[in-house]
Amino acid sequence: MTKKESNLNQLINDPFKGKSGFMPAKIKDKIKVRIGLNENLAFPEELIKKLIKDVAKKIDPRIYPEDYCDSLCGIITSDYGLQSNQVVVGNGGDKIIDLMVRLTIKSGFSAVIIAPTYPMYEHAIKVQGGDVTELYLTDSPVYDLDPDYILANITPKKDRLLFLCSPNNPTGNQFDEDKLRKIIAEFPGIVALDETYTDFGGYSLVNALKDYPNLIIMKSMSKFHGMAGMRLGFALADEFLISRLKELLPAFNVNIASLELAKLVLQEKEALSKIVSNIVSEREIVFKRLEAIDGITPYKSYTNFIMFHLEGIDAAVLQQKLLKEKGVLVRNMSAMPNCENNLRMSITTKENNLAFLNALDEIVSNY
Ligand SMILES: Cc1ncc(COP(=O)(O)O)c(C=O)c1O
Incomplete structure (x- = not known):
């Protein structure tokens, strides 16, 4: 830190000690399947x-x-x-x-x-x-x-x-x-x-x-x-x-x-209720597919995302592999209390869900 920065620093409320930012720009370029932020991509474009x-x-x-x-x-x-x-x-x-x-x-x-x-x-x-x-x-x-x-x-x-x-x-x-x-x-x-x-x-x-x-x-x-x-x-x-x-x-x-x-x-009440029923039925499909994979335990969800626990597979490694090898962005929740080795994926479109499940199957079976 330069002297000028250090002087400025003394004027600033600093609850996070300089740690900020949400998603590094270099990650953004790699994403092909956006299922990390619970966006509603099932809403027709x-x-x-x-x-x-x-x-x-x-x-x-x-x-x-x-x-x-x-x-x-x-x-x-x-x-x-x-x-x-x-x-x-x-x-x-x-x-x-x-x-x-x-x-x-x-x-x-x-x-x-x-x-x-x-x-x-x-x-x-x-x-x-x-x-x-x-x-x-x-x-x-x-x-x-x-x-x-x-x-x-x-x-x-x-x-x-x-x-x-x-x-x-x-x-x-x-x-x-x-x-x-x-x-x-x-x-x-x-x-x-x-x-x-x-x-x-x-x-x-x-x-x-x-x-x-x-x-x-x-x-x-x-x-x-x-x-x-x-x-x-x-x-x-x-x-x-x-x-x-x-x-x-x-x-x-x-x-x-x-x-x-x-x-x-x-x-758009009709469209909204159709979107919800699509998401709910897709959520059940993804849940069953996740449940069937050895080492993965999904948590029952009432939302447009599913968190799942990994046994024998490292969540951080899997998250990076999904992103780097397949362009699939999921969230690693492991830093949260009681969420060790858990990932979270969002239920969006059928295509995205399938792309995620196929990528996951492939990476897990070669792990
Ligand atoms: C539980 C919860 N509350 C609030 C929000 C904030 O939503 P917004 O995008 O409207 O700021 C989120 C976003 O992920 C959320 O998960």
Whole structure:
């Protein structure tokens, strides 16, 4: 580090000590089969491109979008049977997570995560200068929630926020409704329940919003709605919490194209339900094929991805071989608590699923 950099470094909040970045550029060039980020490539390309052409005809990028996306909020809340003041829309599910943390956490306070889970909760807490209270799901292969253990290990007043992800990323399972309700009812702070994956065969707790004023349900439009590149997410809650979240948002936080595209995508109910049934039936096919491979144990999933455990095969080696020899990008989850030697693949198109399974068969049989 030069002297100039070192001087600058002293001015910078540095929760990650310079470790950043998501996917190195040199990896991007090698990918032929994108099944590492749970994108919804089952959403028909012709349909999304047609919708975006319709958006292009409608919008004028020279003018600002609606400040709080009121027209989109109306559509979302009527879909969920809520009041129009019960939603806030943001620039991706990750922005909503960030907003939740900024609403509740500052230095000296903490938020609870139940690991293994989606890493952006921890990221957002650290960026905000808060402490992370890391609790755990029960051991593999069950990965269940234990409400008594969780409630016994929180610190009231310090732990102001608790993240729950159901169905959970990366384990893929959805937790029992009574267990979720017990935690929401007894946690003394705010509970942010991430339902990004409920549309792939799970159930939603949106109906429970009326029972718990401390509950916020977070959704992303990146997965089920096939809009990962457009960056849209939203939170559903009681009017009070929504109005406080809105205060934190900069005006015009969602761009005009994403806003208009989301409105069109939400109208495509028939296409969306077809996409889900395709993904669910493909997920079962891939699950059975994985189960049949010696040394591989898949975990039952209610999402558009499957995590699987490897016995006698090194996850990091397999991941690299899949990428370098076959151009197949899967995620290595081994660094997460209780996920040692686990990989995660996304269910996308039949072609991608087959390309992955064939590549896997070939590499594993020559291992
Ligand atoms: C559980 C979970 N929540 C939120 C997100 C964030 O989604 P977005 O792409 O809308 O930021 C993801 C993305 O992978 C996720 O897996």
